[in-house]
Amino acid sequence: MSRSPEVDQIPSGDNGLVVANLRKRRISARRIGDFATVMECLRREIEISPDLLMPRVLLARNQARLVDGDESERALDFCLNAAVGSHQLDHGLIGALLLNVQQSPNIRLRSGRFEHLLEIIESASDATLSEPIRAVNRARVLLALRDRQRFLNAVNEFSATPISGRRHKSFANELEKVAQRWSDPSYPQHRISKIFVIGLSRTGTSSMDEALGLLGFSHLHWRNHLTGDLIRSADLFLFDAFSDIGIAADFETLAHQFPTSRFILTTRSIETWEISVRRHYRQQLGILKPDSLRRLAVARTFGGLMGEINASLYSKFETWGEAFESHHQRVDGFFSGERASRLLRFNVLAGASWAELCSFLGVPMPDVPYPHANPGQPESTVPLTKVSGKLDR
Incomplete structure (x- = not known):
């Protein structure tokens, strides 16, 4: 080791x-x-x-x-x-x-x-x-x-x-x-099927990333861990599966760029999601509302890409619930009609597991439990994190 x-x-x-x-x-x-x-x-x-x-x-x-x-x-x-x-x-x-x-x-x-x-x-x-x-x-x-x-x-x-x-x-x-x-002579290939996980933060994207790895797919979650960077367009030709908000923010472009790709919307009830995501961003950045992301230094990181991702999904909304509903409306509107078969809605808290995932991807079910990464913690154990001065209200 x-x-x-x-x-x-x-x-x-x-x-x-x-x-x-x-x-x-x-x-x-x-x-x-x-x-x-x-x-x-x-x-x-x-x-x-x-x-x-x-x-x-x-x-x-x-x-x-x-x-x-x-x-x-x-x-x-x-x-x-x-x-x-x-x-x-x-x-x-x-x-x-x-x-x-x-x-x-x-x-x-x-x-x-x-x-x-x-x-x-x-x-x-x-x-x-x-x-x-x-x-x-x-x-x-x-x-x-x-x-x-x-x-x-x-x-x-x-x-x-x-x-x-x-x-x-x-x-x-x-x-x-x-x-x-x-080094493959056919690189880059747009016709190869990719897997894009387009759920928001705290919807089971980490667990899904781990699950895709167990199924044998080369996978990136949030960042390319080899380079330290956020997932970039060049990475899309070098790996099989991608997840987290950098992918969720631009799923329409990805669907057109990779026309045979599959999409997985990890989700949960809006009530439990609001509790979890509010706790997550309070822990990570000391904020309680999504529009506060516009004022933080984090928006400038990764050459400003972090700010673009947050703006697409979160920071233009006053409440987390509005952000959730807007994203789901985008997904529902895009994956309708002929595109509907390219999307799997996956709610692990409602019992979704290997059967639904493997059927959608057309791969055998593994003989291991479905992973549960980042389960969170009880609300009472989370400190009111202060970053500089007082907690954002």
Whole structure:
């Protein structure tokens, strides 16, 4: 099993014990969406051990989403420069830096930062990054750059080399599958059937993503985990199935672009959905109403794409119920008549399971329970998360 990205970044002595406890507290706070505590712990970790890079990278990421994008930009460049030749550089830190580059509002600087990250990977000593792991991470950055030939060359470098660590092997296997599709003479193919999950947040999209993986489909949920970016048009030709609000926001275009594709509307009752989604966004961003998304720094992230997605589905509405009804009306209106057979409405809380899904996709039912990811938590256990100042009302 591969090591945790932060395991080797805890200082020794009394400071190490303090940092370890802060890290435990931060991870617990992250699980319940208490981002004020997360950021407090990260700042204390940096104060105690200013040479540690991972807390700085994580703090910059949270600043970009919640508070100050400009400060996060400066912090990102500081971390990239500090990572050159650093003994802290490993698979986890590279992935964290890659995600921060993708999340940046400043899309003009993205390519240059990717090239800088490639230089950082090459500068690492063999003791810090073994050659196969170096090649795996080089391939991830080149995929993010959409540099086809250099990406294929990087995959060839590790494809015949034994790789240790479950996580490293998983990334290597997925990168090899992407390389096979990208090098196929028929690439790109619009006539190949894709699966698009177009339910809103908190309707079982994570469970559906896991289910599609169990059925053998290569799948992306919310982001491309290999590159750290939101799902982009280039990804649609490299994987089989896609889910979450980035897909839901533009399902009409996807239906025309891939005319043989199938669509799954994960759903639930509007009453239970409003409770769940309100809790989710209160945890994540400290807001209670969807139109508050327009005022947050998160709208600028991923080069502004996050704001476009939120605007399509949520931020133009005053209530979550209005957003729910509008999306379902869009889906119902589009998938009518001849298109109706391309859509499956799937409500796992009402008992939908493998039978409906596998019948719709024309695949055998697996001999495992249907997954239930992100089940949520009782309302009383969720803190009133404060991001900057007071909770949005």
